[in-house]
Amino acid sequence: MTQETESPVSAQGLASGTRWMVMGRLVTQVSRFVVSILLARLLTPEAFGLVAVAMTTILALEVFKDLGTGAAVIQRPEVDQALLSSVFYFNVLAGVVCAAAMFFGAPLIATAFGTPDATSVVRALSVIMVLSGLTQTHHAVLRRSMRFSGVAAVEMAGALVNGAVSITLALLGAGVWAMVWGNIAGVLAGSVIAWIRSGWKPSAVLRAAPLRSIAGFSLNTAAFNATTFALMNADKILVSRSLGAPALGVYSLAQRTINYPMESVAHVLMTVLFPAFSRIQDDNAALRRGYTRALGAIAFLTLPLMVGAATVARPLVEVVLGEEWTDLIPLLWFMAPAGALAALLSAVNTLYSAKGRADWMFRWGLASGAFTLVGFVVGLRWGLVGLAVAYLAVTLIQTPVGLWIVLRLIDMRLSTLLRSLLPYVAMTxxxxxxxxxxxxxxxxxxAAPWVQLAVGVLTGAVVYGGLAAWVHPPAVADSLTLIRRGER
Structure with missing residues (x-):
């Protein structure tokens, strides 16, 4: 890849990218949701808890393996082969180091979570660090060039292979190892697709100068990721040490459920808009328009999904997961609505990154993460339900504050943004x-639980759909525009 400067992104290009990401995320999240349900039927909460220990460790180490280099590659106006190759070899080396740390530190990690049985699981899943280190740059290349069909292919391949292997092994009686080998197989499949679809190959170039050129942005981004991850994932350690692996399994499934809108809707839009916003980072008027409509789209989809899940939580859990998971019901009452707000708040990082203000993003992450941790410590005094209530309370406070801070970068009033979101709140x-x-x-x-669930879902769909057709907020028009452009 020679040095290049991207041209402004067209509306057609954004629509095409969004369409591919929507399709990819739809397949990915539906697959994960179905697999989670089936595995919850086949495995125990303790198995989910043991895998959660390893996956939390992986997510933490991912921050140190990448050190913000992927975001820096996407954000920079220009890149060349020397920079990309240097970043690639840095990521590979970091992946090997992190894998070794995870493998040999597995006993300490398991002890920190209060789950000694997780040691072998943590060691087995350490191979994921090596695989992801080999493909970190390829993912960044795909996103930077806005080849979102390739991004979608990577995500779909990983999710489908993971699900197929996990369910097959679970049916064969593999227990927790069904999830372990499923995760490894999924990452391997996604890695192969990333190399193929990116079309980029590293050269025998490793120089310090290109890495230094992105150090300021990438290290601030990494500091934000590391700090917020440590502070906002401390809840898993607290739950595991205080309540044990079964409680961690229930809590991790609750988090996985509420993260679906953030991963399905917010992630899609922010993946598409980050490189697009980076190209127009000096045009605040365009950023205001794009950001307002992006948050409207997130609110339009996530608010009814998550609030609706809370209203049908009891029949949903009883029908889909079974009596073994009834402790999940009160968690969904509070955590599902918080998930919708968290999806809105997660979008602030796109503006911080696009404007090159990773330093602001780090400070926000440090303050919000510390506040979240204090809330979790207080809430846990009343068990999992207390933690869920704290999760909602913290999110309700942080959302307007986080939006107010980031909107200063584009000279926009919080009241203006909130007025644009009122129709979605009222309909929900x-x-x-x-x-x-x-x-x-x-x-x-x-009535039987399945009747309660069916009637509740149907009522919610009819009411929200009818109001959306009547009020016709901007997100509806945007969705129709996206569909029409996709048919061309």
Missing amino acids: AAMAAATSGVVAATAGAG
Whole structure:
């Protein structure tokens, strides 16, 4: 790849990229959701807890393996082969070091979580660090060049292979190792696709100068990622040490559930918009328009999904997961609505990165993470339910504050943004009232859980869909525009 400067991104290009990412995320998240349900039926909460220990460790080490180099490659106006190759070899070396640290430190990691049985699981999954180090730069190249069909292919391949291997081994009685080998197989499949679809190959070049040129941005980004990860994932250590692996399994499944909107909707839009926003980082008017509509799209989809999940939590868990997971019900009451707000708040990082203000992003992450940790410590005094209540309370406070801070970068008032989100909040509130009433009425009449769930979901869909057609907020028009452009 020779040195290059990208041209401004067209609306057609954004629509195409969004369409590919939507399709990829739809397949990926539906696959993960179905696999989670099936594995919850086949495995125990303790198995989920043991894998959660290893996966939390991997996510933590990913920060040190990447050190923000991927985001720096996407954000820079120009890149060349020397920079990309240097970043590649740096990531490979970092991946090997992190894998070794994870393998040999497995006993300490398991002890820190209060789950000695997780040692062998942590060691087995350490190979993922090596695989991801080999493909970190290829992922960045795909995103930088906005080849989102390739990004979608990587995600879909990983999710589908992971699911197929995990379920097959679980049916064969492999227990927790079904999830272990499923995760490894999924990462391997995604890595192969990333190399093929990116079309980029490293040269025999490793220079310090290109790495130094991105050090300021990348290290601030890495500091933000490391700090926020440590502070905002300390809840898993607290739960595991205080309540044990089964409770961690329940809590991790609750988190996985509420993360679906952030990973499915917010992730799609922010993946597409980060490189696009980076190309227009000096045009605040364009950024204001794009950011307002992006948050509208996130709110349009995530608010009804998550608030709706909270209103049908009891029949949903009873029908889909079974009696072994009833402790999940009160967690969804509080954590599902918080998940929708977290999806909105996660979008602030795109503006920070696009504007090159990773230093602001780090300070925000440090303050918000510390506040979250204090809330979790207080909430855990009342068990998992107390932790769920704290999760919602912290998110309610942080969301407007986080948006207010980042909007200063584009000279936008918080009140202006909030007014644009009011239609989605009002429609969601009406839907929640109708759904809650119907579920309560059918439960009082002695209807089976599956009837309560079906009637609740149908009511929510009809009410929200009808209001959306009547109010017709901007996100509806944007969705129709996206579909029309996709048909061309």
